[in-house]
Amino acid sequence: xxxxxxxxxxxxxxxxDAGHLVRPALVLLAGLAIFLLIRQAVVPKGFGRYGHYRPxxxxxxxxxxxxxxxxxxxxxxxxxxxxxxxxxxHVHVSCEACHGPQDAHANGGDPVATKPALPDVATxxxxxxxxxxxxPRTFPQVAVPDHYAGVLCNACHQPHNPHL
Amino acid sequence: xxxxxxxxxxHASKLLxxxxxxxxxxxxxxxxxxxxxxxQMADHWWGMIIDVDKCIGCGNCVRACAKENAVPDGYFRTWxxxxxxxxxxxxxxxxxxxxxxxxxxxxxxxxVKSFFVPKLCNHxxxxxxxxVCPVGATFISPDGxxxxxxxxxxxxxxxxxxxxYGCRYFHPEKEVxxxxxxxxHRITKGLTTACCESCPTGARQLVDLKNPRDPVHEFLRNNKxxxxxxxxxxxxxxxxxxxxxxxx
Numbered sequence: 001x002x003x004x005x006x007x008x009x010x011x012x013x014x015x016x017d018a019g020h021l022v023r024p025a026l027v028l029l030a031g032l033a034i035f036l037l038i039r040q041a042v043v044p045k046g047f048g049r050y051g052h053y054r055p056x057x058x059x060x061x062x063x064x065x066x067x068x069x070x071x072x073x074x075x076x077x078x079x080x081x082x083x084x085x086x087x088x089x090h091v092h093v094s095c096e097a098c099h100g101p102q103d104a105h106a107n108g109g110d111p112v113a114t115k116p117a118l119p120d121v122a123t124x125x126x127x128x129x130x131x132x133x134x135x136p137r138t139f140p141q142v143a144v145p146d147h148y149a150g151v152l153c154n155a156c157h158q159p160h161n162p163h164l
Numbered sequence: 165x166x167x168x169x170x171x172x173x174x175h176a177s178k179l180l181x182x183x184x185x186x187x188x189x190x191x192x193x194x195x196x197x198x199x200x201x202x203x204q205m206a207d208h209w210w211g212m213i214i215d216v217d218k219c220i221g222c223g224n225c226v227r228a229c230a231k232e233n234a235v236p237d238g239y240f241r242t243w244x245x246x247x248x249x250x251x252x253x254x255x256x257x258x259x260x261x262x263x264x265x266x267x268x269x270x271x272x273x274x275x276v277k278s279f280f281v282p283k284l285c286n287h288x289x290x291x292x293x294x295x296v297c298p299v300g301a302t303f304i305s306p307d308g309x310x311x312x313x314x315x316x317x318x319x320x321x322x323x324x325x326x327x328x329y330g331c332r333y334f335h336p337e338k339e340v341x342x343x344x345x346x347x348x349h350r351i352t353k354g355l356t357t358a359c360c361e362s363c364p365t366g367a368r369q370l371v372d373l374k375n376p377r378d379p380v381h382e383f384l385r386n387n388k389x390x391x392x393x394x395x396x397x398x399x400x401x402x403x404x405x406x407x408x409x410x411x412x
Contacts, residue, residue, distance in 0.1 A: 014167065021172045028176065032183060044316070050205075053303035057313035058205075064349035067232045068361045093364040097224055101231050101358075127222045127267040128364055134246050134271050134278035135220045139365070143270075 067101035070094075074106065081160050088161030089140075098124055098159065125153040203352045208307040209374040210346055211401030212360075213383055214282055216408070218367035221246055221280040223264040225359035225368060230265065232347060232358035239333045240265075241344040242284035242359050249277040249410040256410045281404070281411045282368060284359070285310060285331040285344035286392060289399030293323040293332060302341065308373070308401065309346045317341055328396045346370070373401070 015022065046055045074095040075082040085091055096102055098119050105114040131141040148156070156164060221244050229235060229242045243263035248271070249256045257276075261268065271278055287310050294302050294310060301317040304310055312323075317340035324332040324341055335342040347357035355361070356370045371380035383389075383405075390407050391400035404411075 018167050018169075018172065021167075021169055025172065025176055029179070032180070036183065047300070050306050051303050052300040054300070054313055054316055057303075057311065057316065058305060058348075060313070060315065061311055061345055061348050062352050064233075066350055066353065066355065068228065068350075068355075068358050070355045070361060090364075092366055094361055096228075097362040097364045101228070127224070128220055130267075130270050131272075132221065132268065132270045133274055133276075134248075134268070134280055136217050139220055141220075 066103050068096050069101075069103040069106035071096070074102070077111070084158070084160040088158075089163055090160065121152050121154050121159075125157075125159075129153075205306040207374060208351075208372050209401075210308050210351060211287060211371050211373050211380070211403065212284070212346075212357075213369045213371055213380060213389070213403050213405065215367050215369075215405045216279055216281060216411075217406040218365045219244065219280040219282055220365055220367075221264060221268050222364060223267040224362045224364060225282060226263050226265045228358040228362035229344075232350075233345070235342075236336055238262075239335070239342070241331075241342075242282065244268075245281045245283060245411075246271065247277075247279055247281060247408070247411055248273075249408060253410050277408070277410075279408060279411075281407070282359075283329065283331070283392075284402065285327075285346070286329055286398065286400035286402040287344075287346055289401060291398060292326045292328060292396070296322040296326040298322065305348070309348050309351075310343070311345055311348060312341055312343060314338060314340050314342075328393050328398065329400075 044054045044056065047053070049055045050058075071094045078095070081095075085093070085095075099116055100119070102114075102116055105111050105116055108114050126144055129141050129144075131143040135141055153159075223244060225242050226240060226244060229240075233241060235241050240263035243260050243265075245258050245260045246264075246268050247256050247258055259268070268280075287304075287308060289304070289308065291304060291310050294304055297303075298320065299316060299318055301313045302311065302323050303313070319334070319339050319341065321334055321341065324334060327343075332341050332343045334340075347355070347359075350357060351370065357368075360368045360370045369380070369383075371383075372378045373380060384403065387405050389403040389405050391398075391403060392407075393400075393412060
């Protein structure tokens with residue numbers, strides 16, 4: 001008997017004896033393959049690398065542009081104001097706390113075109129220094145209607161070094 | 165050739181294990197980090213210190229947050245509350261007009277204890293909000309920031325209900341859950357958060373609990389701090405100094 005015929009005889013006998021096991025196994029394997037293919041298609045790339053989420057989300061959230069440039073950026077150019085501030089009570093108040101977000105002005109290319117408007121003194125100072133029972137006792141505050149009503153704060157106080 | 169049922173089942177189970185391993189290996193391979201990015205997530209564990217005795221309720225943090233993160237009108241990622249506590253302590257009066265985005269109307273009565281409490285996401289280490297997300301759209305980053313994947317969120321609002329601090333909201337235009345990111349786009353560039361940057365009294369301080377040179381370690385050693393709702397065991401990482409027990 002030739003080896004191939006011998007082999008064929010064995011295979012056919014195997015399928016006859018164990019077909020009831022081979023057929024469900026093939027169905028199982030096909031199902032598994034389909035499952036893995038679908039899983040590959042629908043699960044986002046890298047999902048699970050750090051935890052049960054897409055690692056690409058971290059890059060997406062980080063990609064947001066910055067609005068506040070940060071104190072270190074302001075004092076690079078505005079050294080005179082920084083010195084005046086450093087000598088006064090507002091030493092720990094950052095520039096952008098009053099002047100608002102200035103990243104476009106600091107890092108946007110043309111600082112003249114993006115020069116910020118001066119803050120509205122009438123509302124700006126009062127937000128911090130209006131007398132309020134809930135504020136810490138040691139914080140300097142005035143009852144605004146009783147404190148030179150109608151006169152703007154910067155008529156007397158220099159905002160960068162407000163002490164008189 | 166004979167194959168027994170035992171052998172066939174053995175081979176099938178081996179194959180199953182192998183395909184499982186292969187699928188896992190596929191998951192682990194991904195793109196390498198972008199060149200020029202020196203930020204290492206594993207080196208940081210972010211949190212915040214809030215000194216209640218320094219907060220003046222000016223609302224600078226709320227305005228800065230809204231501008232930095234384009235927070236929709238009427239929604240807040242951070243807000244400030246003003247507490248008025250009477251002796252019974254059970255029912256403090258809490259106000260936060262428009263999240264204090266324009267500060268507070270002056271409080272003149274002196275017969276109650278009153279103070280401000282700034283609030284934001286506590287970036288809990290065991291956050292209830294991330295545990296309930298059915299799709300893995302909200303998560304704790306390897307550097308300890310609770311974030312939302314806006315492209316993956318279904319908008320089911322489970323997390324909004326789960327947060328015991330009310331720090332999440334449903335974004336009206338994007339129709340996904342939204343919250344404080346601890347200015348993740350800033351802190352990963354070496355900047356502080358917008359709220360800390362604009363706080364005039366230094367009541368808020370961004371801290372890196374994994375940085376041994378961060379002043380937070382000395383602060384936590386020298387001050388009696390607490391977190392909000394410690395009984396919830398959320399592992400909150402926003403530490404309040406001088407917080408009154410009436411605050412919640």
